[in-house]
């Protein structure tokens with residue numbers, strides 16, 4: 001093999017599979033996919049050293065569109081699968097891809113405990129404030145007055161605040177990104193991967209089919225006006241008082257990631273053998 005060729009830097013394209021995404025034209029998730037692959041190239045990773053785990057939803061289709069290992073599991077349970085994978089294979093870079101329905105409704109309890117456990121995972125939630133795949137039901141981040149055929153007059157329900165909940169539950173890295181800025185989003189994903197422990201990145205990713213008004217997000221987002229902090233109290237005040245459109249790394253802590261206690265083998269085959277009757 002030619003040495004110069006072997007040393008050539010890997011490109012984002014190397015992380016894209018041959019499957020053509022079936023998202024609606026204009027869906028924000030196309031750009032998020034591109035940010036995933038750019039981040040992997042920026043970090044000079046290799047597809048065989050990465051696993052992308054997901055649940056169910058339009059956003060959860062991402063693993064198939066990469067050349068990395070992928071697990072497209074059941075709705076709301078991606079963090080449980082990814083936690084097991086990372087404990088069994090700490091050598092892998094493990095990312096989890098989710099949507100606001102998958103991650104905050106049915107998967108909400110797993111979200112809390114993944115933050116608390118602080119296993120070294122990167123959790124990406126493509127938040128479009130709606131259940132896209134199942135045709136437009138309100139999600140936990142839907143505005144209370146969003147009027148639709150399925151929620152006439154709006155739900156009237158207070159929205160879930162994922163970033164501040166992640167902070168309170170113990171996430172070690174908290175950021176907000178916007179799909180319309182693929183390079184900025186790639187940079188945030190790369191920082192999240194580099195940070196040890198549980199990293200949470202909320203990406204505003206418009207659903208142009210059921211929330212066409214979200215096309216306006218591009219005029220609403222702005223860089224967060226203050227630098228990243230490692231002070232949780234300051235981060236909480238900052239996140240609680242922003243309007244949901246400040247983009248950047250909002251909190252970066254120093255928690256030591258979870259390491260399983262005990263010297264036993266973590267290989268799945270050995271664990272299974274322990275249950276043999």
Ligand SMILES: Cc1ncc(C[n+]2csc(CCOP(=O)(O)OP(=O)(O)O)c2C)c(N)n1
Pocket residue numbers: 056057058059060075098099100101102103126128130131132133134139207
């Ligand atoms: C146990 C279970 N309950 C409900 C569903 C139906 N379902 C599939 S995707 C989805 C919501 C998807 O919304 P979100 O996670 O926000 O992703 P998006 O499609 O918007 O990217 C629901 C309720 C399911 N597949 N499994």
Ligand code: SF4
Pocket residue numbers: 022023024026027028029058059128132133206207208209210
């Ligand atoms: S329904 Fe919405 S989230 Fe799903 S692919 Fe279409 S635009 Fe994207």
